[in-house]
Amino acid sequence: MRQTPITFKTLIMTPHPLSHTLGVGIGLRVPHYDHILSERPTAGWFEVISENYMVDGGRPLAVLDWILEQYQVVQHGVGLYPGNVDGLDWNHLKRLKKLVRLTNTPWLSDHLAWGSVDGTFSHDLLPVPYTKEAVEKVARNLRDAQDFLEVPLAVENVSSYAEFRASEMTEWEFLAEVVERADVGILLDVNNIYVSAINHGFDPADYVDFIPAERVMQMHIAGHSRYERFIVDTHDHPVVDPVWELYARAVKRCGPVATLLEWDARIPSFDEVYAEAKKAEHYWNNQTEGRRIA
Amino acid sequence: MNRMSRSTAKSASSNTILCSEGGDARDLAPPLELGVPVEPAPDLAGTQQRMFSSLLDPLSGRSRAYTELPPKDGGFTPQFRETAALLIRNGENLSALEGLELYHRQYWYRLLDSLEEDFPGLRRLLGERRFWILLESYLLAHPSRSYTLRHLGRAMPQHAVTHSCVTEEERPWVAAVAAIEYAFMEAAEAGEYRRADPDAFLQGDVILQPHVHLIESPVPAAQWLADESIDISGLSARSCLVAVWRTADGDCVMDEEDLAASTLLDSFRSAGSLVDAIARADLDHITDPSVYREWFTRWQARGWFGIPDSDTL
Numbered sequence: 001m002r003q004t005p006i007t008f009k010t011l012i013m014t015p016h017p018l019s020h021t022l023g024v025g026i027g028l029r030v031p032h033y034d035h036i037l038s039e040r041p042t043a044g045w046f047e048v049i050s051e052n053y054m055v056d057g058g059r060p061l062a063v064l065d066w067i068l069e070q071y072q073v074v075q076h077g078v079g080l081y082p083g084n085v086d087g088l089d090w091n092h093l094k095r096l097k098k099l100v101r102l103t104n105t106p107w108l109s110d111h112l113a114w115g116s117v118d119g120t121f122s123h124d125l126l127p128v129p130y131t132k133e134a135v136e137k138v139a140r141n142l143r144d145a146q147d148f149l150e151v152p153l154a155v156e157n158v159s160s161y162a163e164f165r166a167s168e169m170t171e172w173e174f175l176a177e178v179v180e181r182a183d184v185g186i187l188l189d190v191n192n193i194y195v196s197a198i199n200h201g202f203d204p205a206d207y208v209d210f211i212p213a214e215r216v217m218q219m220h221i222a223g224h225s226r227y228e229r230f231i232v233d234t235h236d237h238p239v240v241d242p243v244w245e246l247y248a249r250a251v252k253r254c255g256p257v258a259t260l261l262e263w264d265a266r267i268p269s270f271d272e273v274y275a276e277a278k279k280a281e282h283y284w285n286n287q288t289e290g291r292r293i294a
Numbered sequence: 295m296n297r298m299s300r301s302t303a304k305s306a307s308s309n310t311i312l313c314s315e316g317g318d319a320r321d322l323a324p325p326l327e328l329g330v331p332v333e334p335a336p337d338l339a340g341t342q343q344r345m346f347s348s349l350l351d352p353l354s355g356r357s358r359a360y361t362e363l364p365p366k367d368g369g370f371t372p373q374f375r376e377t378a379a380l381l382i383r384n385g386e387n388l389s390a391l392e393g394l395e396l397y398h399r400q401y402w403y404r405l406l407d408s409l410e411e412d413f414p415g416l417r418r419l420l421g422e423r424r425f426w427i428l429l430e431s432y433l434l435a436h437p438s439r440s441y442t443l444r445h446l447g448r449a450m451p452q453h454a455v456t457h458s459c460v461t462e463e464e465r466p467w468v469a470a471v472a473a474i475e476y477a478f479m480e481a482a483e484a485g486e487y488r489r490a491d492p493d494a495f496l497q498g499d500v501i502l503q504p505h506v507h508l509i510e511s512p513v514p515a516a517q518w519l520a521d522e523s524i525d526i527s528g529l530s531a532r533s534c535l536v537a538v539w540r541t542a543d544g545d546c547v548m549d550e551e552d553l554a555a556s557t558l559l560d561s562f563r564s565a566g567s568l569v570d571a572i573a574r575a576d577l578d579h580i581t582d583p584s585v586y587r588e589w590f591t592r593w594q595a596r597g598w599f600g601i602p603d604s605d606t607l
Contacts (some may be wrong), residue, residue, distance in 0.1 A: 002435060009452035051442055054441075054442075056483060056484055056485030056504070057483065057484055057485040057486045057504075057505065057540075058483045058484065058540060058544060059482070059544030059545075060483075062544060079441040079442075085339045085342050087340045089441070092325050092384065114342055116346075117342055117343060117346040119439055120346070120350075120437045120438065120439060121425050121437075121438040121439070121440065121441060122349055122401055122438075123401070123404055123405065123438060123443055124397065124400055124404070126342075126345070126397065128338070129335070129338065129341055131338065132415050134335060134338050137338060161388060161392075161393045161396040161397065162334065162381075162382045162383075162388070162393030162394060162396070162397065163382065163383045163385055163393075164341065164381055164382060164383070165337035165339060165380070165381060165382065166333040166336070166337075166381075167383075181443075197386055198387065199385070199387055200385050200386070200387070201385060201386035201387060203396070211450075224552055229387045229388070229392060230387050230388050230392075231502075234394075288460070
């Protein structure tokens with residue numbers, strides 16, 4: 001008999017303790033493998049990109065096995081594509097579920113994006129038009145995925161470089177509507193909000209102030225590259241002050257939820273990356289009472 | 295034995311990549327005015343079909359100039375401009391065309407970077423100009439059909455060997471080098487059975503590990519790949535069997551194997567005993583037991599055999 005799916009509402013009723021106690025983590029990246037294996041550094045937790053470990057064998061899985069014995073791991077995906085109008089790739093979900101069982105991840109996140117058409121892949125996280133039609137399709141995909149995976153799902157806002165003519169609402173209204181209908185959580189990427197705000201000319205505070213705080217299970221912070229007229233989400237720099245300020249605003253609304261620093265290119269030493277991530281704790285000082293819902 | 299572990303480090307991340315080589319700021323072309331579209335914006339399916347089709351268009355203009363691809367006349371096609379105008383709003387900081395251009399270049403830069411990383415031998419063999427011509431034609435003919443970029447080069451051996459930029463002399467080399475380089479990727483992520491001990495060969499149910507890949511070639515491609523100082527014109531054609539496999543510490547390596555062992559190794563693709571495998575391999579012409587002893591000693595030391603249905607990973 002199939003078990004009752006673990007949904008976000010279940011999570012709200014019996015809050016997952018890790019969402020507010022996990023603290024600061026960093027992404028598990030190949031250049032840090034040797035350091036982690038030999039030094040066993042202090043780290044709150046590691047986020048792993050699911051697709052890097054959806055393999056039959058080899059060094060990544062061997063490293064993951066070792067990491068799982070020492071650290072808490074949270075899965076983060078780049079290939080669910082709930083925005084795909086074609087629907088979900090069930091073979092992908094089966095592989096993902098196998099990994100979920102291996103890692104025992106407390107929740108699983110992926111992006112509010114689409115990325116493939118008719119089985120051909122862009123390997124990018126493409127934004128969806130913010131329409132009522134898209135709300136229904138994305139929410140159904142997320143609901144189906146959470147139901148199948150039997151683990152709480154959190155969806156991440158992506159950075160974007162294009163606003164669709166078809167959009168009927170703001171991105172934050174779209175996100176709020178989708179997570180409510182799908183009954184999933186939010187992985188709030190504060191850097192992505194800032195990047196899109198600059199690129200599209202909206203006030204990032206409006207975004208942070210609007211999202212349903214009680215659904216925020218995790219946050220991302222990252223660096224980016226600023227060009228003359230726009231910003232590109234490159235994850236190859238320290239976090240800039242305006243993003244920290246936005247993070248402080250988000251923490252004030254959502255509480256000190258599990259926070260992860262993303263650093264994916266020109267990756268410095270493990271210690272440098274972790275020190276940058278730990279700066280997040282500075283903004284938690286007045287939030288020890290836990291989640292605050294506006 | 296040649297150690298090459300380049301393919302094992304490929305990994306996905308959730309950032310966007312706009313620089314194929316990294317480092318320098320690459321701004322877009324100045325904002326361009328687009329006419330007001332007369333058509334209503336399409337539904338979700340139409341939006342995704344149309345935008346995706348634009349991503350697959352060949353790179354042009356400044357986006358192309360930042361790559362190693364050969365120069366090409368002309369900027370955006372009328373269809374590309376129409377798609378931008380139809381789907382995307384002109385914003386304060388990014389025009390509709392710039393927005394689509396950013397996603398377009400991200401698609402190409404990411405996939406070109408991936409293939410560049412996967413086929414360094416092919417690059418050395420063909421030289422810069424022809425290598426990038428080949429990569430562009432490959433991506434146009436074989437866009438990604440997998441959730442992971444690790445599989446992007448799957449059809450490269452078949453594509454490269456027939457490409458017009460490859461000379462007749464180079465074809466067997468191109469086919470073998472591309473096959474060996476893709477085998478590294480396959481070896482890196484393949485499963486592994488629990489290693490077989492000597493008794494298992496007598497009891498039956500021994501199988502070649504899934505990460506062991508065997509490539510037959512009419513030219514000594516492994517020898518050429520292992521020594522960057524050699525030109526293919528300095529090597530005589532000879533039939534070779536190249537093995538690519540994963541070691542116990544996770545590195546992927548290659549070595550030439552005795553060509554006569556090919557059928558025997560292939561026979562271990564199906565589980566069976568040593569006696570069964572030798573019978574299937576039809577090796578009556580090899581009667582010297584020391585040959586078999588040498589082979590199996592080497593293969594066992596490399597961990598090439600496992601017990602089926604004992605997945606250890």
